[in-house]
Amino acid sequence: MTTHFERPVRIRFSHCDPAGIVFxxxxxxxxxxxxxxxxxEGLQIDYAQMIAQRRIGLPIVKLDCEFSRPSxxxxxxxxxxxxxxxxxxSISIDILGHCNGETRFRAKxxxxxxxxxxxxxxxxxxxxxxxxxMFAPQPEFSEAQRS
Amino acid sequence: MTTHFERPVRIRFSHCDPAGIVFxxxxxxxxxxxxxxxxxEGLQIDYAQMIAQRRIGLPIVKLDCEFSRPSxxxxxxxxxxxxxxxxxxSISIDILGHCNGETRFRAKxxxxxxxxxxxxxxxxxxxxxxxxxMFAPQPEFSEAQRS
Amino acid sequence: MTTHFERPVRIRFSHCDPAGIVFxxxxxxxxxxxxxxxxxEGLQIDYAQMIAQRRIGLPIVKLDCEFSRPSxxxxxxxxxxxxxxxxxxSISIDILGHCNGETRFRAKxxxxxxxxxxxxxxxxxxxxxxxxxMFAPQPEFSEAQRS
Amino acid sequence: MTTHFERPVRIRFSHCDPAGIVFxxxxxxxxxxxxxxxxxEGLQIDYAQMIAQRRIGLPIVKLDCEFSRPSxxxxxxxxxxxxxxxxxxSISIDILGHCNGETRFRAKxxxxxxxxxxxxxxxxxxxxxxxxxMFAPQPEFSEAQRS
Numbered sequence: 403m404t405t406h407f408e409r410p411v412r413i414r415f416s417h418c419d420p421a422g423i424v425f426x427x428x429x430x431x432x433x434x435x436x437x438x439x440x441x442x443e444g445l446q447i448d449y450a451q452m453i454a455q456r457r458i459g460l461p462i463v464k465l466d467c468e469f470s471r472p473s474x475x476x477x478x479x480x481x482x483x484x485x486x487x488x489x490x491x492s493i494s495i496d497i498l499g500h501c502n503g504e505t506r507f508r509a510k511x512x513x514x515x516x517x518x519x520x521x522x523x524x525x526x527x528x529x530x531x532x533x534x535x536m537f538a539p540q541p542e543f544s545e546a547q548r549s
Numbered sequence: 550m551t552t553h554f555e556r557p558v559r560i561r562f563s564h565c566d567p568a569g570i571v572f573x574x575x576x577x578x579x580x581x582x583x584x585x586x587x588x589x590e591g592l593q594i595d596y597a598q599m600i601a602q603r604r605i606g607l608p609i610v611k612l613d614c615e616f617s618r619p620s621x622x623x624x625x626x627x628x629x630x631x632x633x634x635x636x637x638x639s640i641s642i643d644i645l646g647h648c649n650g651e652t653r654f655r656a657k658x659x660x661x662x663x664x665x666x667x668x669x670x671x672x673x674x675x676x677x678x679x680x681x682x683m684f685a686p687q688p689e690f691s692e693a694q695r696s
Numbered sequence: 697m698t699t700h701f702e703r704p705v706r707i708r709f710s711h712c713d714p715a716g717i718v719f720x721x722x723x724x725x726x727x728x729x730x731x732x733x734x735x736x737e738g739l740q741i742d743y744a745q746m747i748a749q750r751r752i753g754l755p756i757v758k759l760d761c762e763f764s765r766p767s768x769x770x771x772x773x774x775x776x777x778x779x780x781x782x783x784x785x786s787i788s789i790d791i792l793g794h795c796n797g798e799t800r801f802r803a804k805x806x807x808x809x810x811x812x813x814x815x816x817x818x819x820x821x822x823x824x825x826x827x828x829x830m831f832a833p834q835p836e837f838s839e840a841q842r843s
Numbered sequence: 844m845t846t847h848f849e850r851p852v853r854i855r856f857s858h859c860d861p862a863g864i865v866f867x868x869x870x871x872x873x874x875x876x877x878x879x880x881x882x883x884e885g886l887q888i889d890y891a892q893m894i895a896q897r898r899i900g901l902p903i904v905k906l907d908c909e910f911s912r913p914s915x916x917x918x919x920x921x922x923x924x925x926x927x928x929x930x931x932x933s934i935s936i937d938i939l940g941h942c943n944g945e946t947r948f949r950a951k952x953x954x955x956x957x958x959x960x961x962x963x964x965x966x967x968x969x970x971x972x973x974x975x976x977m978f979a980p981q982p983e984f985s986e987a988q989r990s
Contacts, residue, residue: 405895413875414560414875414879414892415714415719415875415876415891415894416713416719416721416872416875416876416880418713419709419710419712419713419879420600420601420608420709420712420713420714420716420769421600421608422714422895423608424609425581425709426581426609427574427575427577427578427710427711429583430573430574430577431574431857434573434574434856434857435855435856435857438855438856438986445654448711448917449856449917450856450915450917451917452917453556453568453856453916453980454567454915454916454917458904459566459568461570461573461619462616463615463616463617464614464615464616465573465591465612465613465614465615466612466613466614467611467612467613468610468611468612469608469611469612470610472608472668473776473808473889473895474895475891475894475895476674476739476889476890476891476895477891492580492679499694513554518568519675539638539666561728561729561732562729562732562743562747562860562861562866563725563728563729563858563860563866563868565861566857566859566861566909567856567859567860567863567916568862569748569861570876572856572857574857578710579739581708581710582708582709582710583711585708595770595771596770597768597770597771598770600709600766600769601716601770607738617826621744621749621755622744622748622861623742623743623744623745631811638798663831666799667762694750699859714894714895714900715894715900715959717902719875720871720875720902720903720906721868721869721871721872721875724867724868724869725868726853728866728867728868737974747862753862755862755864755867755910755911755913756910756911758905758907758908759867759907759908759909759910760906760907760908761905761906761907762904762905762906763902763903763904763905763906764904766902766962767895812862815913822913832854
């Protein structure tokens, strides 16, 4: 069973600050792109169409990050996404950014499905809920986390 | 005693996404600018000089955010910064973004003083520690928070 | 007669690259904000309302820039906007970024009024055309430019 | 003989503005990344090492763009780079952004090699000059351009 989705990202000149390392808001632009790729390629849900035609938004309501080590221009960071909880109107994901076995950052995000017309939360649409099932957290894994 | 620092920020076209609301990493670019203004104007520590000449960095190691309501292009959001803890090598701040009495987001950030030469944490320099004292969390306030 | 509009902008950590100077696309984010301020404060046309309610866009179709000197974090750059031509569906502006008498960059931009519904160009709406008249290029000035 | 370098780029949520199309400064972040990829993969010059270790900068001094058609979230744009002139201290490049045979934008850029220590222009280093020779504009092509 698939439990995570991952994509590499190259650290570019435009990601870096005068200290020569990733400017932290850029990590969140990267995680947003990762969610986009996960929808398109992992869940097989067309993200652009979801926003522009179906008018379903996926705003973030909660974000907890730890930045453990800086990343330098020229490095390739692997971003790994897993699902920690699926609610009726929300998806909780964990994203790990790592490089050569070293953790660079972790981000826990809670995303909510909304109507871009009413600007209110809506139930996760059936096709998205079905696709998410494949990434649903494993009971055993949750047990392990709880202990 | 001064306990907070605040600055308004206008929500611009460039902050907003295809849903017409602030793209969340932009909030963190705003909070970074707020910290910069706080150093320059609140603490009277020249931020650019601190980075470029003194080679002292102030990376974030922990970030916890809640995004409660979206912000629209054209609005002016008030950002309020207060200090929740001062360590030997770290500063914990709380930032509240609000508009017309409505909370838009909260961000708790832990910043660490580092040497940009060695890339290691360093004790908060004396001039910065002295300036921070003015914003130190009030004991009573901390009590209230703890209960 | 008013012939230009100007606003200062502080060069921030988030504008700068690993070389410690403004990353050039950031200059264009700044000129976009300047146009926004010019509409709101110079022309007295509510920019956010123009985009979001009236559904009038103002995309750029032509951009010519010269970057003559780098700008450093901590500097305050003055941005000066003047109008070089007003067409039926387009506005040509010149933006100069300078600091202490030194030119940092110049940007010539042609903006077109469009309908965000049809995605096609439209005549400049009457209220905007009237407001623009105040900033219309002076004949003498145009003569001087031509010779 | 190799005369151009190209890479696709997916238009993401983070590139787009409230009008749902690419915010134009984002195109220039993309062209900066293209130059980075061209150095790394086309010229076989390590871009990050050039900046961070060799302390050679490549600032832009001139930029001329035409934005002919908007690009939407979800599209994949092909970016094609060719060299139009190589000077002693400068490289002139043309970048075309296109999608399904339709031109979206063109950008002509003049980049200058500089020392990040002295902040002055320097001759193009020999290894870079040698690598550039492969992309040098063809005489016939230059003739055609001149007529």
